[in-house]
Amino acid sequence: MTQAQKILKQYWNYDAFRSLQEEVINSVLEGNDTLALMPTGGGKSICFQVPALMNDGICIVVSPLIALMKDQVNNLQKKGIKAIALLGGIHNEEIIDLLDNCQFGNYKFLYISPERLQTDWILERIKNLPVNLIAVDEAHCVSQWGHDFRPAYLKISVLKDFFPKTPFLALTATATQKVQDDIILQLNFKNTKTFKKSFARENLAYMVFKTEDKYHLMEQIFQKNPQPSIVYVTNRKSCIDISNQLNSLGFTATYYHGGLNISDKENNMNRWMNEEAKIIVATNAFGMGIDKPNVKTVIHLHLPNNIENYYQEAGRAGRNGEKSFGVIITNPSDIIHAETQFLSVLPDKNFLKLVYKKLNNYFQIAYGEGIDEQFQFNLSQFCQKYGLPALRTFNTLQFLDRQGVISLSQEFNESISIQFIISSKETLRYCSLNTNDEEIITNILRTYPGIYELMTPVNLTLISKKSGVSEEQVNRVLRKMHEREVIELITRTNDSIVTFNEIREDELTINRISKHLENQNKQKTEQLQAVLDYIQNETECKSKLLLNYFGESSAENCGICSFCINTKNKSADGNILKSKIIELLKKEPLSSRDLIKITRYTKDDVIFALQELLEEDKITINTNNTYTLS
Structure with a gap:
């Protein structure tokens, strides 16, 4: 059993690797820059987690998916593997603490969003880490030809300058050949090895x-x-x-x-x-x-x-x-609906500018401020306040998210604001009587010094981290304090969290990112057209159409898709129809119109059957356009 297999067994309890996993791992261990295309469910995370655990040092994982980063960090921690995620909404002091842990705490994984790599001082800190591997998840985001281009991904190549001898592993589930070539170019890969799992799914x-x-x-x-x-x-x-x-x-x-x-x-x-x-x-x-x-x-x-x-x-x-x-x-109405759903609600530059300004005003962010500020956000309330169309506004916020201006985490949650309504002396007395709650209350008072004078939004995640308890426990303490009339508490329902990744600069920000807007809208139009072509094409195997889209050719039809099944059925029906026509013509000559009426087949089916019978010399056509047996 190899060392890689031992680690796979130890932490994941698998006896063997799936297809391509071992090849990708060996390529990384050999020091190659590696591109791996593995369809959803192919086990991409194993490809960087196993080699990272085999070597000293820490693996940096770049990913735009906040929920996935949280999930992977939690799963690694459950296995006893030290991992950290550097997400949006974390203040500089906390980032410094986390990076100190990475440098001196024997951590094995640092998950980071690409937007964080745009901050120079964070890059300087990362430069000093003992990095053994850099994994780029959702690597298609680096290409402007991809379906989810994010300019922040272009900054990843800077890590090449810091760690020239450290292997890079780029991972994606879907990428055309054009996008694959662009990934290798934009990430400045050297000695590249590419591994592709076929997009064909035979079952x-x-x-x-x-x-x-x-x-x-x-x-x-x-x-x-x-x-x-x-x-x-x-x-x-x-x-x-x-x-x-x-x-x-x-x-x-x-x-x-x-x-x-x-x-x-x-x-x-x-x-x-x-x-x-x-x-x-x-x-x-x-x-x-x-x-x-x-x-x-x-x-x-x-x-x-x-x-x-x-x-x-x-x-x-x-x-x-x-x-x-x-x-x-x-x-038939789907085409019109799709064009309405996807194309007519794409933002233009003026609407982009409007939404960005309103978003900053909504959270009272002054010009030149706002970086790393995080807010609970309800799209419906925002749109109602400013009279904005919901779908177009949502697409605009998604564009701002992809450009790295904001991070939009779509998670249903409750926002909590509190204000202490007893004096500070009475608060101390309350803490002495509720010693189990004292750490949470103390951290709230240290974090929000104006909380006696104003109703103040409280970040449950931050307080739970500082107190070393769960968010649920913080919530319980706050509700108990509210019941005992220690605090006033207001909860609001939200469907998102918005984190501002840059300072507010209005025109400068919009002018910088709007150049990508036209390309995005053009790309989305072409992508929707590809979907419409796929559903409307009735002359080719559906599996072959998908393979061709991803640059993979197939000489044979799959035999099981809707096109292939219909072709088989038509062939069988065609033979039945030809037999019926021969039986009818044994009795008397008939025109094509007669045959359509008698057989009750469509005009196209009857004409096609007649043409085949003529080619096979089984029937002839008379001068009066009636058919007889040869």
């Missing part, structure tokens, strides 16, 4: 069904395939409505979207994972880190906005190797 049947009644067809699919399934939709309301409808039809269904609080997310997820609910209806907020091998069917009831997302979402079916289905159910 996954890609289906496109056109129907006027989507719900009836979905019901038929689930009756035929009652195993665990996912239904993807584009909005939260549809999650709830469709889940309720499926339950009323006798199925067991639940739902998942970014607006649920953490306990509801976990509860609904667990119901589906444990198969108390066989179907989960979800937005694209669902899926990250999900590894349920026996998913039979993934249905897209609304059109996805790009092929990359569709491939990843459909790919959550059939990971156990058994036949499974990735289905798009569409009708």
